[in-house]
Amino acid sequence: MKRVLFLGWLLLLWAAPTLANGGSSLLPAHLRCEYLVNPTGIDEPHPRLGWTFEATDPKAFGQRQTAYRILVAATPEELNDNKGSWWSSGWINSSDMQQIEYKGKPLQSDQSYYWKVSVKDEQGRISPWSETAQWTTGLFQPGEWQASWIGTAEVFDPRQRDCNINDPWLRKTIDLKEAPHKANMFVASIGYHELYVNGKKIGDGVMAPAVSNHTKRARYIAYDIAKELKPGKNVIALWLGTSWSIFGPYITPDKPNTPIVMAQAALYNGNATTPFMLVKTDASWRTHPSPNQLLGTWDFHKMGGEIWDARKEMKDWNTAGCDESNWPSAVVYHPRLLLSAQMVEPNLVINEINPVSVTTAPDGSYVADMGVNFAGWTAIQVHGHPGDTIQFLFSERANVPMTFALHSAVVISNDGTATFHNRFNYSSGRWITIRGLKYTPALTDIRGWLVRTGYTAASSFTCSDSLQNWIYNRVRWTYENLSLGGYIVDCPQRERLGYGGDAHATCETGMYNYHLGAFYTKWMEDWRDVQGSEAVVGNMYDTAWAHKGLMSGRHLHKGIQPHSAPTYMGGGGPPWGGICVSLPWFIYQKEGDRRVLERNFEMIKNWLAFLDTQTKDHLLQRFGGNWDFLGDWLWPGATAEGMNNDKPQTLCLNNCYRVFNLRTAAKIAKVLGKTKEAAEWQQQADLSSRAINTRFYNAADHSYSDSSMGNMAAALLAEVPAPDQRVAVMKRLENEILVVRKGHINVGITGGAMLFRLLRDEGRDDLLYSMTSQTSYPGWGYMKDNDATTIWEMWEKDLPGHSLLHSSFLYPGAWYINGVSGIRRDPASTKGFQHFVVRLPSFNSPQMTWANTSFGSSAGIIKTAWKRENGGLTLRLSVPPNCSATLELTEEEAAGLNAGQAPIKKQRRQNGGVTYELPAGNYVFSTTI
Incomplete structure (x- = not known):
């Protein structure tokens, strides 16, 4: 018909x-x-x-x-x-x-x-x-800052199991004859801050500012305080949170191990062009310990939580009614930091989450099931004997009281009541074990919220396949739970590091589902800030190192990238540092943003120059220490096989990724009219492709190295196969997915991100659909059938020490918008x-x-x-x-x-x-x- x-x-x-x-x-x-x-x-x-x-x-x-x-x-x-x-x-x-x-x-x-x-x-x-x-x-010029960095005399002792300093209050009383017409207060802090004027918190942002490399930079936020000021006495107050101020890689000799702040506001009347008063932080500010304190030490597996001592509450601490006469003066510090504006959305409290049940555990404690794994804040009302400590343990796993040492507490006030509420830290998990209560808490006593960077959603997707809907929704929920602080963390509970390798698995999913131009522009600045430093691996306080020095005795090339930004820590390999080439290009393709290419071009040149120093006969050689040359990561069964290995499969993937970096950089150079660099990088890519083919190509079955899905995808994405080989390699990859693996995925974080991008570019939605449709191990359907509410770190669920809320496998999120929908990017x-x-x-x-x-x-x-x-x-x-x-x-x-x-x-x-x-x-x- x-x-x-x-x-x-x-x-x-x-x-x-x-x-x-x-x-x-x-x-x-x-x-x-x-x-x-x-x-x-x-x-x-x-x-x-x-x-x-x-x-x-x-x-x-x-x-x-x-x-x-x-x-x-x-x-x-x-x-x-x-x-x-x-x-x-x-x-x-x-x-x-x-x-x-x-x-x-x-x-x-x-x-x-x-x-x-x-x-x-x-x-x-x-x-x-x-x-x-x-x-x-x-403020455009450094000289316009007239304020001083201030804090308290309390300094963090890393030998302690828990942080030994309180989150301090700071305040200043000023007298005004009239309310100002304009007053913007600029606040920069090392550690988190909240700003109050006459008892009112200013702005709806929380856990401010966005995370930055505090060896070089502090970001400031502008707050409009004019309408809160009035004739007479006014109190401007700051509450500081310890948090990133004691993060090991950020410790430098010029900064104390304690939260510090710099703030100033020029007050103007009417249409005056000259301020009648400049309010600024200096030694005249007064300070007092708040009832809040960090638990843990803001380290790997020691992010802890917070303890609130309700006996020390002071309701008027930030108002004119408070007697500050006995408060000591603030301490002035002199860190050497670049001040720049925070040009990314603030962290916001979003999506209230309420418990679905409260049960009694065999030991008499109570367990609240929040119904979903999430990263954010909790508020819990309790009552009991004055001075009693009620503990809250957070867990991702049922019947396990605490995972990743995440715990908080509250000390009951003298009137027998208390409310715990996060302020300068956050938890991650689904179950909350409550210890120390003498009664079963009501569901209404417990509340939770997602906290994340306040970008807005851009897209929506729904289809007739319930499993695909589940994957899409869980991928988005997981992404949102990883984005507190203006960058994407690998996991919000164990490390909170901005890994470049994991970014490949998340960035395009983020760009196709949210408005993230400012977010990723800021993260690229973080990568520029950390370039030239080696990654820090291991417990940050037990490692003898001087930041910006020779941490392990190896030479530091100016183009080297640590494996995470702005956080320096963690292991990785060339695809981790190589995000400094890929991510600007992805932003340009999505937004048409030429400036992001211009501002990161020097970093890209330096990175490729560093890789050149590690190349012999056009092949990248293994470099660095045990954790500096990872290839694919967390493929099915990887822990049994050994992920961090010296096998040819890792060398092949990393060489293919270097070629992908070179070809991407050549495209960037061409856009910018830098024909010399474009030609050089293209030639290097061609020479290295031939060397890879000579060393790793398996002519018998048209595969690469170990014939893995990841290596074939990496080679194809990098255009390593010769034109007369490409069709055969693509056919071999198809066979690997549909026949050898029976439609299942068999890659990890880096290999999977490259595989999904390749198949999207090739229009092979059939292969992508096959991998996302499986309900047996390994696959997203397997997670669904095992009651996952977020995407796991590994394809396996029950391996101890691994996260159930992680950045590893979020790459399908881009395909639903830039694939299943029919909407495709025009390469031209x-x-x-x-x-x-x-x-x-x-x-x-x-x-x-x-x-x-x-x-x-x-x-x-x-x-x-x-x-x-x-x-x-x-x-x-x-x-x-x-x-x-x-x-x-x-x-x-x-x-x-x-x-x-x-x-x-x-x-x-x-x-x-x-x-x-x-x-x-x-x-x-x-x-x-």
Whole structure:
């Protein structure tokens, strides 16, 4: 029977005004500055602006920007008058709507800037102005900081089992004749901080600031305190949390082992340009121990928790009613640190989690099941005898009271009550064992929350296959639980390290599901900060080392990367440090961000130069110590085989990864117009590929080294096989997955990330679907059938000491958005997803008959909804305004196409099939028998 394909249009789900009286087809919206919504206190002198669009007529096609005009003003009133005293760009003929660099007058410190944009559409019609957006600046010059670093005389003693210092309070009383019109307080701290004015906490961020390399840098946050200040006495107070201030790799001779802070605020009246007062931290501030203290030592397996002594509560400690006369003066310190603005979202308390049951254990303790494994905060109300200590033990495993030494406690107050509530540390687990209570706690006495960096979700996905939905949702939940502090940790309970190898398994999943431009820009700065230092391995306080020196006696090349950033610690190999090449490229492909390539180019050059020093006859040699040359990690059965080994399989994978780095760096250099480096790196990649083929290629079965899935994937992704070998190697990889492994995955973290990227690029959704559909070991379905609520560290569940909330196997999360949905990245695009490809997955499965996806790209929201039923196909597709798409169909799908009045262009592909060029608009395609 004849198939007929016809085209219609899909009405938008959100309302939009209809086009009338010759008005523009476009309305600019969703304005951002440096990827952030109305950021405060930024120190970028040339911030980049961006927007997307709403279509004024959802039934129309081809809405397109042909020019834009930006105004940046000093006040909202000025902007309302369509004046831009800081920048009036004039009409710029361009379709660009992201990464638009500010080119106005030089920005000034501690100022507010208001901006809006208007555009011309495809017919030259001028749009209405967008809504007003804004940003504020921090302090651009080091000399503008007049405050001192202050803390207390209490210093951490690493010989103690638990931290021996309290989280201190600091306060300053000021007298004001009148309330200021403007007052932004900039706060930098080593360790966490909270800011209070007259008893009120300022801002909704928690566990601030984002984690940074405190051997070099401290990040500051801007807080608007003007509306909380009043005539008369005012108290500005800071509460410091020990946390990262005692992290071993951050200890330097110029800093004390105690939390410290630097803060200042200039107070302005009316429209004055000169402040009438400068509030700053110095020796005149007073300090007092708070009732809160870190448990543990902020070390590997010793992250601990917190203890709250309710007997020491002081309700008015941060108000004018508190008698501070007996409080000692703060201690002034002189660390040598670069101060820079925190240009990433703050940590936020999100997703309240309530227990599903409380049971009694055989020893008389009580066990609360929170229903889901999570990393974040808990609040627990208790009562009992004054002075009693109630303990809370956190566990990922049922019937195991505590995992990874995570525990907190509360001391009951003199009135017989107390509430434990996290403030400067967090726990990770599903079960809470409560010891010391004389009664069964009620479910309502216990609450939990996820705490993570406050980025926003970009995408959604659901399909007819319940297992795929489970994987997608658990991958996202796990990712969110790993992202506290402006970087991705390997695990939130045991290490909290920002491993580069694990980043391969998480970064594209993150980018395709969340708005993470600022997040990953910040993490790249962390990698630049740590370059040139060797990784720290082992217990940080038992190792004799001087940071930035010769930790193990080996020479430090300026291009060497530790295996984690900004945290220095942990083992790894070339794919760990090599994230400094891969991650900027992934960001560029997703966002069209040229600046991220420019700012990391020198780091990339240095890294590749370091690898050159470890190369002989075009092959990378094993280098470093026992934990410096890992290849794939945590493949099925790896612990029995020996993961950290000297076998040829590791040398092969790491050489393939080096070639992948070289080819990626050559592409980066080409984008930046650096033809010399591009040619050199491409030549090195070709020479090394030939050497790898000579050493590791198995001609008999077209595999590499040990014929593992990981090595074949690494070789193919790095384009190591010669052109006449590639098809055979790809076929061998297919056989390894479908026949040898019976459809199961058989790789670990690094090999798996490379495998999933390769198969996404190749359009081999059938192989990806096979691996994600297995319910027996190893696989995600095996985790599901073993009651997992988060993704595990290893394919095995019951090996002791391994995490059940980990970064290892999150790579399917990118495939659902950039694969199953049909939405594909256009390799030729230099503007992210402003142009993209739609090609539906080719596999057929009775479980996978439909999928609905919304992908919030930086260019706008792309939507697909496809369904296969009774031999036919329906596809609903939304191409955002100012975007275009290439739809790829098979000859059979394209037969009898009726496009109606839609302005699409048809052409045949050389390798078979038909493509259609689609302008912006909303479409419905379907086939019927």
